[in-house]
Amino acid sequence: MDFALDARTEELRQRLLEFMDSHIYPAEPVAERQLAEADDPWSPPPVLEDLKAEARRRGLWNFFLPGEHGAGLTNLQYAPLAEITGRSPRLAPPALNCAAPDTGNMEVLAMFGNERQQKEWLEPLLRGEIRSAFAMTEPDVASSDATNIGTRIVRDGDQYVINGRKWYISGAMNPNCKILIVMGKTDPSAATHRQQSMVLVPRDTPGVNIRRGMHVFGYTDGDHGGHAEIEFTDVRVPAENLIAEEGSGFAIAQARLGPGRIHHCMRLIGMAERALELMCRRTLARTTFGRPIAEHGVVQDWIAEARVKIEQLRLLVLKTAWLMDTVGNQGAHTEIQAIKIATPRTVEWIIDKAIQAHGGGGVSQDFPLAELWAAARTLRLADGPDEVHKRSLARRELKQYLPPKGA
Amino acid sequence: MDFALDARTEELRQRLLEFMDSHIYPAEPVAERQLAEADDPWSPPPVLEDLKAEARRRGLWNFFLPGEHGAGLTNLQYAPLAEITGRSPRLAPPALNCAAPDTGNMEVLAMFGNERQQKEWLEPLLRGEIRSAFAMTEPDVASSDATNIGTRIVRDGDQYVINGRKWYISGAMNPNCKILIVMGKTDPSAATHRQQSMVLVPRDTPGVNIRRGMHVFGYTDGDHGGHAEIEFTDVRVPAENLIAEEGSGFAIAQARLGPGRIHHCMRLIGMAERALELMCRRTLARTTFGRPIAEHGVVQDWIAEARVKIEQLRLLVLKTAWLMDTVGNQGAHTEIQAIKIATPRTVEWIIDKAIQAHGGGGVSQDFPLAELWAAARTLRLADGPDEVHKRSLARRELKQYLPPKGA
Amino acid sequence: MDFALDARTEELRQRLLEFMDSHIYPAEPVAERQLAEADDPWSPPPVLEDLKAEARRRGLWNFFLPGEHGAGLTNLQYAPLAEITGRSPRLAPPALNCAAPDTGNMEVLAMFGNERQQKEWLEPLLRGEIRSAFAMTEPDVASSDATNIGTRIVRDGDQYVINGRKWYISGAMNPNCKILIVMGKTDPSAATHRQQSMVLVPRDTPGVNIRRGMHVFGYTDGDHGGHAEIEFTDVRVPAENLIAEEGSGFAIAQARLGPGRIHHCMRLIGMAERALELMCRRTLARTTFGRPIAEHGVVQDWIAEARVKIEQLRLLVLKTAWLMDTVGNQGAHTEIQAIKIATPRTVEWIIDKAIQAHGGGGVSQDFPLAELWAAARTLRLADGPDEVHKRSLARRELKQYLPPKGA
Amino acid sequence: MDFALDARTEELRQRLLEFMDSHIYPAEPVAERQLAEADDPWSPPPVLEDLKAEARRRGLWNFFLPGEHGAGLTNLQYAPLAEITGRSPRLAPPALNCAAPDTGNMEVLAMFGNERQQKEWLEPLLRGEIRSAFAMTEPDVASSDATNIGTRIVRDGDQYVINGRKWYISGAMNPNCKILIVMGKTDPSAATHRQQSMVLVPRDTPGVNIRRGMHVFGYTDGDHGGHAEIEFTDVRVPAENLIAEEGSGFAIAQARLGPGRIHHCMRLIGMAERALELMCRRTLARTTFGRPIAEHGVVQDWIAEARVKIEQLRLLVLKTAWLMDTVGNQGAHTEIQAIKIATPRTVEWIIDKAIQAHGGGGVSQDFPLAELWAAARTLRLADGPDEVHKRSLARRELKQYLPPKGA
Structure with missing residues (x-):
């Protein structure tokens, strides 16, 4: 057992972090402005094309896809990178051509599409053209x-x-x-x-x-x-x-959902880190009752809880990625369900606390928190609500104590 | 001690419930349509003026304001009526001229305004003209x-x-x-x-x-x-x-906030009842895994919890109203804080479960739930975040165990 | 609606509070000592007989039983008195001949026993002899x-x-x-x-x-x-x-359980008040990191939460008692289930926080907290676990939205 | 990054699991009986000496202690073994000479004791004689x-x-x-x-x-x-x-507490697994309302939650062990606090649900659950209450956003 990242992942992480600092974060207000002034409410901001070009130039591209079509990373290698993109979830994932639902669709085409289908749809998707x-x-x-x-x-x-x-x-x-x-x-x-x-x-x-x-x-x-x-x-x-x-629709959907769920969870952890950072910065900067908000015990409690929860989630997501790499999606079934259950709700909780620490600003358009919150909360019901996953996971847990059939 | 409503409240409740059925609920889709087609995004839908006229004609008007200027109800009498308006919070409160922030402003003018100020601003507000x-x-x-x-x-x-x-x-x-x-x-x-x-x-x-x-x-x-x-x-x-x-601004703000907070809480309870009703109806109507969703144990747990929580909240709000009537806002300080702490978060929880039971529909514009949720959650930080109220309430609780000063 | 206690209840409350101060609390360490030295581990401490004699002399006796056999109080009148006895749950209820399971058994005999059964068993029970x-x-x-x-x-x-x-x-x-x-x-x-x-x-x-x-x-x-x-x-x-x-066993059990459950809930509220008082006193008296523990924000949060929760619970218990008095146990079915669900777990939470605030002392025999906790927690499963009550309550809630049978 | 156990750990796990099955679990009722019949309430049951002899014979001994004095395992290797001993926490840890507080004391003596102290006290402790x-x-x-x-x-x-x-x-x-x-x-x-x-x-x-x-x-x-x-x-x-x-007392205490806390957490995870197993078995075996309790949705929810929580906790404990091995206890400071915060309360929650699923049996002496619960809950305040750890962890989190001192 070893908790250190391998060299390639570490190197890509550094390059991605640098790209976030040099291009993604500065593009956030630009995108905000472009969207406010846009005619078509259903198109991405123009700055996104610049980011895509730059990311591709830097080799930060199609990380999500294992095998020949993609960057050749394992799920375990992709996870820490996807997390980083989650810190700016409106810009970073599409900039790296790693945004849902394209990722899942490319996986389906790569795994199940025939040559013609791959040529016509997978290839332009991989190039980020459509x-x-x-x-x-x-x-x-x-x-x-x-x-x-x-x-x-x-x-x-x-x-x-x-x-x-x-x-x-x-x-x-x-x-x-x-x-x-x-x-x-x-x-x-x-x-x-x-x-x-x-x-x-x-x-x-x-x-x-x-x-x-x-x-x-x-x-x-x-x-x-x-x-x-x-x-x-x-x-x-x-x-x-x-x-x-x-008749293969259900099986393909299942195959598609496994990676889709873990990608969401990876990014959610980045969202949680972003929210925690914003909470720390804001509460250090504002004062109530004669002390920075960060010195109030309840706020410290939130900050500690956020850290404790994030560390656990990240490890479970990483282990799930490792299982998918080593024993396959089917062998990682319980863990995929576990992260799908645990991650959205926990990240929702963390963002909620960051919102509360921001007061009115927290629910406003001036901080990304309310929108991050809506994304996290929606994932509690998208791709199967938590309750369905828990029901299924529990049945598998119980099964091991049942007498074997026919006994 | 007596938990029965008095005759006047009961009579007004019946009339208000009838008005909800005959006018408010049918106006909800009308308002939705009018808003979608409106030029000015900051104006109420035209149907609201019709509702106001009808409500006033029926004597369902200015319930919120005790004393000569208003309908002459006590807080305790107003509470069950305000709750009902909370079931349709975008239309019913303004239709009855009982919507924030006007209510608080009218109270301020009624209590602290001089004759000229009352003539110029309070009167048109009471008539619902501005x-x-x-x-x-x-x-x-x-x-x-x-x-x-x-x-x-x-x-x-x-x-x-x-x-x-x-x-x-x-x-x-x-x-x-x-x-x-x-x-x-x-x-x-x-x-x-x-x-x-x-x-x-x-x-x-x-x-x-x-x-x-x-x-x-x-x-x-x-x-x-x-x-x-x-x-x-x-x-x-x-x-x-x-x-x-x-120099009287802080005192006026405090005087304004007490009723304002309880009005919010009354309406929140109506919002919770609406959410619970929607949850019951939806889960009875849809089926998963061979059974109506309402028969799944976890959903029944939510429904029971919602009922158990609502009953407690309502009683605390009613008692707070009674205290405000009998010993004044200052004497109801602890209880006003208690309902401000307990109500938004609890109603938020109930609406969250109703959303979850609706799947994608729950976060959409097709049901009022997501918007109700945003209102409830925001009240956890509006008018003072929960944490500030809890800090203050705890200090008062502790004070009774301190040695008297000078001892 | 009126939240004030009536004169008789208020008068009995004062007399009971005085008896608690003069006799019950001072008897707590005496009982502790007597139990430590006792030969028979299954007998009450001798001081209890003194308390019973004194309570009976003062007319603080058989409060629990409505009608001719008992003190003639309604459930609503008994509730605030039972709460007070819950502050010292090992001594006060038996001292007043108001302890389970005798109370429920006396009710059964009073309601369903024939003359001979009442003479043989009810009468000595009412006198506190057996x-x-x-x-x-x-x-x-x-x-x-x-x-x-x-x-x-x-x-x-x-x-x-x-x-x-x-x-x-x-x-x-x-x-x-x-x-x-x-x-x-x-x-x-x-x-x-x-x-x-x-x-x-x-x-x-x-x-x-x-x-x-x-x-x-x-x-x-x-x-x-x-x-x-x-x-x-x-x-x-x-x-x-x-x-x-x-064939009447099930019906009698149901009749017995309603009052039994509400009595438990009344006393639990007194237990919660005792725990809150202990938490306040302890955290004011001890210091960490340069401040009394009571000044740490997290502890204040617990104290505020405890107060907010207790106020809600008490009102629901009182309303339930009022319903039992006015529409009968059957008409109070939902509310009896609601308090049975809400009270033990909430009081458990409050006692847990009081324990935490006491450190090692909290789990020890030096404070009543650990024992109070065990009592509260056990009531989450005694007389029907919460889950069974919630299931039943939810089904009744859902029923009102079902089409009428035969429709 | 690699989540597979190394060969030595895997081999020891198999041997330990076998020992649990062949000796520890069968000894549980024996110990219970011996304790009930014992004269001295403060001595371990005689069967423990048999277990110690057998464990030592099998080389299952002093696993906890890194370095020459112990079995030579890293913390990461010890963790999965300690977890297994937590499944029978009254017998397995002392049987393997891995029980607190001896473990911490042996560490102190091994690290800080001089030769005479080691000879006089460490050696007999390592041999399990005192x-x-x-x-x-x-x-x-x-x-x-x-x-x-x-x-x-x-x-x-x-x-x-x-x-x-x-x-x-x-x-x-x-x-x-x-x-x-x-x-x-x-x-x-x-x-x-x-x-x-x-x-x-x-x-x-x-x-x-x-x-x-x-x-x-x-x-x-x-x-x-x-x-x-x-x-x-x-x-x-x-x-x-x-x-x-x-003057070195504080530093030694800190050095002692790190391993002590992680050992507790490792065993707590085993306790949680035991509780989850008991919950599954019991709810499959008993029936209410026409179905095995295990088929009720709420119970399945508990089971799923337990699994989801355990997986996260275990990984965080393992990573903490790895950090202690690779960067030292000081470098693992945040993670040690995180597991100390997260583990007891989460395991407490799991055991609580197992208790609830057992009804009266859950709080009784017939199942280990109530006693396991008391152990888990007490660890929320032993070795520093959660609140103190959270306060400290939050301050470290905030520090990274503070301007450097002197800036």
Whole structure:
């Protein structure tokens, strides 16, 4: 057992930290200004393209993707880097071409896409030229139970015809979003987990009706392309747009979610570090009742708690990454659930305290805290609410004490 | 001791509940639509004027104000009515002319305003013709310690000259907001709690620069007139605009805050009841893993907790109202602090669970939950953060065990 | 609505407070010493008989029992008195003949006992001459589901024959405990809630084997007669020892539990007040890092929280008592469950903080805190664990949103 | 970074797990019986000597001590082994000669003792022939601030004379406890952290008056030699019994506490695992409302939470051990505090849930849970209460944002 980072990770960390200082943090107010003055509320700020160019030039690119297509890092190597990008979550991840939902979509295409699909969609995504979206969640059912999905994908000759309604499809309102991966049922009579399939749907296909942007605690996340509600009405795509095979949708979704969840958790830890830093700085700078706020016992309690919680979370995320690298996503199932349960709520708690320490400023647009909070809190229900993960984890824990079947 | 409502309160409750059903709830989607189509983001939806007219016609008006100027209710009688309005907090309180910050401002004018001030500002406020704002919080200091306030109010002949910067001045961007009550220091050399004064500043006075609307977790609360940042630069008002006397600002603020805090708490309880109802209805209507969500044990736990918490909060708010009626705001000091500490955080917890039970819908604009949540959470730091109230309450608790001074 | 105590309650409160100061608190160290030197670990300290005599002389007696047999107080009148006795829970309740389980047993006999049963058992209990026990909980099943009960009570001619095993039968090891009320199944084939009956079993009946005293976090509660494990082997009692009728056991248990639960909650509030007082006194008296512990912000936070929580709990307990008086135990069902859920855990929290503020002393025998804590914590699972109450309360909450049956 | 155990640790783990199964768990009921029948309440059960002989024979001995005197394991290697012993904390640690307070005392003697002291006391301790105690905490002051210590150690010729009162001196009532390490002030006029010294005091020295055993939530921990209150009245020991030099007491205490705290945390994790296992087994075996308790959602929530919390704690403890091995105790300061804060309270929570799942059995002597709970809860205040550690940790966190001194 060894808790030291390897040399390559350490070297990339230093380079990334330097890039954060020299480019990302200075770009935050620039982006804020550009967004305030923008005509299109669903496009990223122009400064982002500069950041992408610079990051790519520096070799800070596609860290998230193991194997030949990406930077060749393991999950364990990527984790400390992803954490750093979480300190500026609106700019740093897309600047490094490491932003959801593209990351998950690239993974799907890299793992399950055929050559044509990779050429047409994966390659421009890897170059950061286009964006993509992942259309799974539906407004009409409790999507935390994936078997509830109602969208139909029906084979008609050499085409698939798609009908259904999706929402919270992140990034889909970005004009640069060119391709949607759509999950739906091809065979409702099949076994529960073989009913679903995924197809590639270009965003400009007729019948794809992007109706509105969903809000998240008042935020539209417009600079990330929002969270679209989309109606699919008799949408037709070539049959060759099917990913893998019919009935493989559930398995692909599972494969996609593991890395997606850990990436979120890595970044959340960076968000927590940012919030803690802001809390320390603010409470040292302001005074009540004759003392800096930082000297009040309750505030010190928050600061200590934040540190104690962050250290534990980070280690669990790192160990999970290591397990994914060494025994595979399936072998890391419990740990992936554990970090998905523990991280958003804990980081939410830390940000909440940082907000409280900032008074009115904490809930305002003058600090990133309220927006970070909304992101952390939403992750308690996105990708499966905590309660579903806990139920599943508990059942696995209990199973080891059950008599073997047939006994 | 008797926990039954008196006949007048019970009768008003029935009439108010009927009004909620017949007018307020049906107006919610109307208001939503009007706001989406409005040109001016800082004005209330037109339907509100209809609601006001109807409420006034029905005698559901100015409940909040004890004594001759208002409806003649005690705090204890008002509490169950205010709770009901909290179920639709964007429409019902203003419809009944019982919305903050006007309520507090009317109280100040009724208690401390002279005849001219009452005629000019209190009367149109009581008739619901104009709106008002209360300018106390400042961006540059920790305003939870009122002695930190930096705005200066300097006597110059028969005028006062005001310089300073305020923020989170709720309602001040509403074009119908005509008058600001501004708190500032007239005499920095006086005893700590005699330095501050309050003056009436018409919103259109030269030098009053309304700079922008502050956000609250992504919301602008535009239909309530937002939360303005205001710069006061050499703003001149007649000396007769002083409320009460120089040095009385801190005392007036304290007098204003007691009722203000309890009104917030009353409405918060209504918000909690609304959230609980939504949680029950939603979890009965949706299914995961073969059962309605409402049958999952963890969700039942939330529902039970919500009920158990609401019952306790309501009683403490009612007792506090009774104390204010019987021994005065000063005698209810501990209880006012106690409800200010307990209510926002508890209601926040309840709304959070209702959000979680709604999945993505919970954080969206399709349900009132996310916005209710932002309101509840913000009240943990508005009007003094919980921590300041707890510190003060604890000191009073400890004092009874100290040896008497001079002993 | 009125939150003032009535004159009779206020007068009794004053007399009781005086008795606490003059007799109960001074008896605490005496009892401690007597117990340390006692031969029989299962008997109360001799000083208790003096306290009983004095309390009876002062008319501080049988407060708990409404109606002719008792002091004629309502539940609402009894509540503030019971709270005071909770400040010294080992001595004050038995001194006033208001200690569990006798109170519940007297209620059962007063409500359901026939004349002979009342004469033989109720009268000496009311005079405080004997003690009693209530034998319901069983070690072999989850007794929180009362239908699980396994003890059999079988009619055999003019006798009942009892077989089964019970545990945590409080008070049963006290040599002065003369009578057991035993719950068991008379007809396992009847409808679920008509299977059980209750019979009176004199403690010295052959076949009643008191095996051992169960512990509660290391405490034996010997001075209360412990918590016995009892084996009933072919125990025979006359058929006339049946309480009420066959099949009425479940209903009687329910009737008994309502008052029992609220009495526990009343006393718990007194325990919380005692703990808070001890916390204040201790933290004012000791110094760390150059300041009295009471000046550290975290400790003030605990003190404020304790006060805020206690005020809410007390009001809910009082309202519950009022409901029991005005609409009956059945009408107060939700509130009885609510206080049973809220009170033990909250008081546990408060005592825990008082312990922490005392350092090593807090867990020791030198302060009552650790023992109070064990009592509070155990009440989270006694008389039905919190989780069962929450489940039941939630189902009732949800029911109002269900379509009416047959609709 | 690598999360796999090394081969030696893995091999020792297997051997230790086997020993637990073959000897420790079977000895638990034996010990229980022996203790119930014992004459001397302050001696360990005889079976412990058998276990020690067997453990030593198997080479499962003195794992805790790095370096030549012990088994030569690093902290990181010891941690997973200590965790396993925590599953049976009354028997396994002493069976392996790895029980507090001997471990800390052996460390002190190994690091700071001179040759004579090592020969006389360390060697028999290492062989498990005698026990020892560490006398630091005092009843009359808040010992969490070590500068408060009042015991005096005064040089008088070639002797030291000790006067003072100590309590919670664990193990000191065990007749086999032969030596006390006593902390006191040799020079109250020295700098704050140079006032204290430590001396070795044989337990049978005249003037050492062992007054009583302190309780811990009703437990006396008699089989561990209890927690003595000791009065030192003119106790004289040779000057050569001084450990290291005068004024080094505070530094030695700090050196001793680091390993002591991590050992506690390691074992606490084993306690949590034991509690979780018991919770799973019990809830699978019992039924309420027609289903095994384990199928109720709230119970599954507890189980999942327990697993999620344990995984995080374990990693933080392991990383702390690794830091102690690689950068020293001083470099691991923050992490040692973090585990001291996080572990007891979290394990307390887990055990509490296991207790709740056991109903009455949970608080009884029939399961180890209540006693495990008392141990975990007490560690929230032993060796410095959580609050003191949090205050210190927060100050270090804040320091990095302060301008450098002199700037």
